[in-house]
Amino acid sequence: MDPHLLATFVAVARHGSFSAAAAELGYTQSAVSQQVAALESDLGLALLTRRPVAPTPAGRRLLEHADPLLLRLRAARADVLRAAAPPGHLLRLAATPLALNPVLAGRLATACARRPRLDVDVHTCGRDDVAVTVARGEADLGLADGIVAPSDPLRLPETGPMTATGVAEEDLHVMLPHGHPLSGRTALRLGDLADARWLRTPLCPLPRLRELAGDGFPAAVGYDGEDVHTVLNLVAAGHGLTLLPASAGPGPCAGVRLAEPRLVHRVELLHATLPDGPGSDVAAILTGG
Template identity: 75%
Template structure:
């Protein structure tokens, strides 16, 4: 399949409109229609219904493959260009909201002290986006965080060859209001909290907790931002519980009790492609400890 045709198909399906896809891609609407027709002719199947514009069953199956395929192609292009690029002192890091913990921040400071010319910018994003940015060359390095069993790697988006190195593992705590009935315990188990109200937040997706323990974890409030202070203020006000790394609760109004079971940690991993000698490789070495 021609990747250009596949890109056009994905764009039309995302917009549900040939004209909107044409505007985004810089084509005429007629050219977009011809490209979709060419892809359908190649596969011998209709991929899009026209009124309304939505994928057929075959189109939905193709969409499941299209994203990873196009990402791998962009990653391959970026990897080749990265290998040929001259090292630069301006580095961009794609970081997930809880990845820059005290350990990472201290190592970053040490790297900058060792190279005064080093300029670093941090771009906060979700975990899949961080992986994609590194794979596509839009970020020199990535830092991703998440829940994991001790020493287990994070579950990352498959974006082709990429190095993922553990940077830190930290104790997880259950964040709850200071006056909560359970606040006096020494530790808590998730199985004992399935009926408690929880915050639905990207910092601690409830679907992950349900995978670990089973059904439950009713939503007290849905917050789709990633500001840790906002989350802690919501917890302190009684809107719901959440799981956070222990360092995130330093000085917070909310209380934090260690998670006793299941045995989980908050893990941070450094992500990068092939790194020629230079500032990016030096920074990666310091961050990975």
């Protein structure tokens, strides 16, 4: 199966349009049609209906495989090029919004002090995007975080060979407004808060809370950004509760340790093969070496 043909098919299916896929890929519409037809001929199956443009059952099944296959190919290319590239003076770090906590930020500062000529670019994105960005070679290192049981690894997308090392674990705190009836407690059980209203924010996804503690957790105000201060201000104003690592608050809120279930905020360092140079040096320092 030709990966170029597969990538074209994915673009057409995503847009639901041959012309839109052609504009994205820089091909003519005729060339896109020919490439999809060639893939269908190779498989002996129709992958798309034409009016409207939509995946057939066979096309939907192929789409389930397509993104991981194409990512693995890009990851392999990036890994080979990375191994042959000479050391540079730019380190690209992809990180989830809560991953670069004070401890890890301090270790990064230590790494920069040891390499005064090193330039570091930090890009924030979602957890899955961190893994994909590193796999594609668009970042040298990644820091991803999540809520897990102590010592459990994060659930990351399949991206091919990737080293994931735990570099930080800390307690989780329930963030409440000052004056909340539970704000004076020393610890809280998540199940006791299932009827409270919770912010809808990617920093603490409600589906994850329901997965951990059962049904409930009605949604309050939604915020789809990544700024922790905005989330804390929304909590302080009474718009809903949230769950954050201890180092993220309390700010204008009251933070109470989560005692049950026993969960932690975990941060993992992600990287592919690292040749000797800035990337491997910084990775060693971030892991506490």
